[in-house]
Amino acid sequence: MNRKGITKRIGAIKFAYMSPKEIRRLSATKIITPDTYDDDGFPIEMGLMDTHLGVIEPGLRCKTCGGRVDQCSGHFGNIELSMPVIHVGYIKEIKKLLRSTCSECGHILMSDEERDHFIQEMVDLDKLGGDSLDMRKLAKEISKSARKNKVCPHCKTEQRKIMLDKPTTFREDNTKLTPKEVRARLERIPDRDLIPLGLNPKVVRPEWMVLSVLLVPPVTVRPSITLESGDRSEDDLTHKLVDILRINQRLRENRDVGSPQLIVEDLWDLLQYHVNTYFDNQTSGIPPARHRSGRTLKTLIQRLKGKEGRFRQNLSGKRVNFSSRSVISPDPWLSINQVGVPIRAARELTVPLRVTPENIDYVKEMVEKGPEPMEQGKYVAGANYIIRPDGRRIRVTEMNAETVAEKIEVGFIVERELKDGDIVLFNRQPSLHRMSMMAHEVKIVPGKTFRLNLAVCPPYNADFDGDEMNLHVLQSEEACAEAKVIMRVQENILSPRFGGPIIGATQDHISGLFFLTYRNPMFTRREVVSIFSNMKSENFPPSENIDGEKMWYGKEIFSHFLPENLNLEFRASICENCDECLKKDCEHDAFVLIEDGNLKTGTIDENGIGAFKGEVVDKIARDMGTDKARKFIDQITTISLGVITLRGFTTAISDEDVPPEAKQQIREVLEKAADKVKAYAEAYRDGELEQMPGRDLKETLEVMALKETGKSRDNIGAIASRHLGLGNNSVVMAKTGARASMLNLTQMAGALGQQAMRGERPSRGYEERTLTHFEKGALGAEARGFVKSSYKDGLNPIEFFFHSMAGREGLVDTAVRTSRSGYMQRRLIHAMEDLMVYNDGSVRNTGDTMIQFEFGEDGMDPMRTKSGKAVDIDDIITELKAAKRGGGA
């Protein structure tokens, strides 16, 4: 499988160490003085800021290439170290080499025949297509087998044990090896012996791993910044290099005058420390070098490594232009495809417009209006910049608008401000799935926040408690077209995550449709006009004549927005799960039957139009196309708001009021549960508890207690439910799935019930008891977190404590879960980023290696499945019924 467009392929990449010779050749100047600038603020010759290394101040010219600030990218310099120093980055390699070669003659610790045998093995591995990782592994094995020989087979010298004192000190049987000695040993290793140790002698000599010359990066890599006060502040790297230079100079002086060995060695170690921290300031075993303020210095490794390092921060991801970020707020009158962009943002964000003979007049007219045109108090798109074919950008201002407009010719590019209908990408972090970034159409709005329709909150997982979102303006027609086809909100109504609609109504939208359809209420003309008042344009559904007055049925109003050939059967969220389903004769009006686009029976609630569950949305999107589905969602949510606005909707704690008899019943249930647990605890203590299979006695007690308290909670729920009917707004929300659940209501009206941590009753805190309010060894319900009060009544201090424990566990769990799943997802993405499904249904990576022979083994697109199932039998049956009736799709 050949891919188009690739004209060149990287054949190989070779890595090698830099030789001192190469460093000196690369160097533009030698650095000898630790000073940077003289009193006049000019760089000192042969200092760290020498202009041979490039320039960072405007006006100066580079002495090496003659370039100015923006022309010269800088040149390397070098420091001649007075004594050699080990490079920390190669410490493991040096250790390996020292251990597997002779300390005297430098030969690898094996016979020549053995060595040649290993070399042959390496050649074979290379022929078989072994990559560098395989090679490294083999080299490691060879070195391991060499190390086994305690006596050199060549010169018969007995080998002593070489230890590494972190980070860079070698000891041989407790005598220290100086870097000089280390280098001498590495120098002795013959070229041919390097091959089995994994080094290529054609490009590398091991003694280069001990530094005698240090490469100094150009000043452009470590620019100094001038503060407002005129003081200069140097880069961390420069600071470190200054340290190295100072010690280097002192070491040289002391060595030259013949100071005592001890002093020279101390300075040598200090130089080693500074060079170590210059490369890596986080090596274990040495204290990190610090700034005067106590801040640790950011040296070479720290610049590259980790989340804030060069790779992840600047190379894998970048800051972009043509984007903006703001707080979001809801706007139910927008289409789900739209996004409200405030004028302030729209004036700043631009789309490039290429001037052609066809549009030149239009463009000129637009530019003439300047950068901030308004017409009759309304926003009009202007132009911010024009770009000439030679690449020069001219800013359009109020002043020069007319003159600039006149200069425009075919071939110019004009950067036009955003206007209604532009395609933009809208995104909310964390971007966990592809629906986290969708394409919207721009609608310019007043204010300062981005607006979005409430039905698109679920895919973004957005709410309006201060959430911010990002917006990116597409810069080419191709990009716009592509985004419109595959990224537009309406194309993402169905989610590949679970094979159902992820976009749909939530909260009040669901309550509203419940009131519209539950038990088919009637509406007067006044009411219908009110309900329809927010529709852009719509005919009224047919009316009934009752008592000489025109009346409309709720279900007919709903049906009015359904496609004509829609047939559907499902159970609503308010379904009570009766033992025998009466289907369309359901006494709860919970069996939804739609025939030829008419809602015959049933209530529309979460299972009808809700996000994640909406059967109606699902069916329309699947069978009739995303266009119809979008239109349906837009219209039905608007109608829903009309209904709920007309009716009014409120909730209060009094919604959870239950009559005193019920309260009494609940109390009895709770007492009974507590008594039972007490009885179990006593039986346990007396050794009379019957052990459950697979559990010990204590576990049996806990299981029984949890079962008992659980049962009591269910009973309380049942008692409360008897007194809380669908005439109650809180119950409406819970039953329809708009918000909250019956359990929440039970906890407000009845009691909280058993508090649990890790699925068990609380058991720790004090010696053999949870709190000092109980006797030691107390195992009763109250002593182990059974809360008999309700939220409404309020908890006593002991109950409150147990409730806090369980509540804290919940918080900690979510915090831990998000960070852990985040990292897991990062690893998954990296593992699968180069996989692709080919036209034949197979999954292969960029190396064309087969990963899956058929995507998901069945080749199904999960987005087009029904909850993961390829065939929806129920739907087929419904459609067949419809066909028999003489209708249907």
Place this chain on the structure above:
Amino acid sequence: MGKINVMKHAFVPEHRPVSKEDEEEILEGMNVPKDKLPKILKSDPVLQQLEGVHGKIEEGRIIKIVRNSSTAGEANAYRLVVDR
């Protein structure tokens, strides 16, 4: 303890060597060169079991695996025998 026949374990799907004559047809059908197939080690316990039945299986042969799949009922996969 006697030697266990891993192929009799419920978790191990059916493995079968593909005859050399069929190899080309299979590869052709999937439009994939032989070396781009997933690999199975010659030292794999299943392969050693198979060698007992089918005689020696050299490097470069293809093994067909028929798995029970939760999505497709039954799914076929192929693996190339490699040494090391």
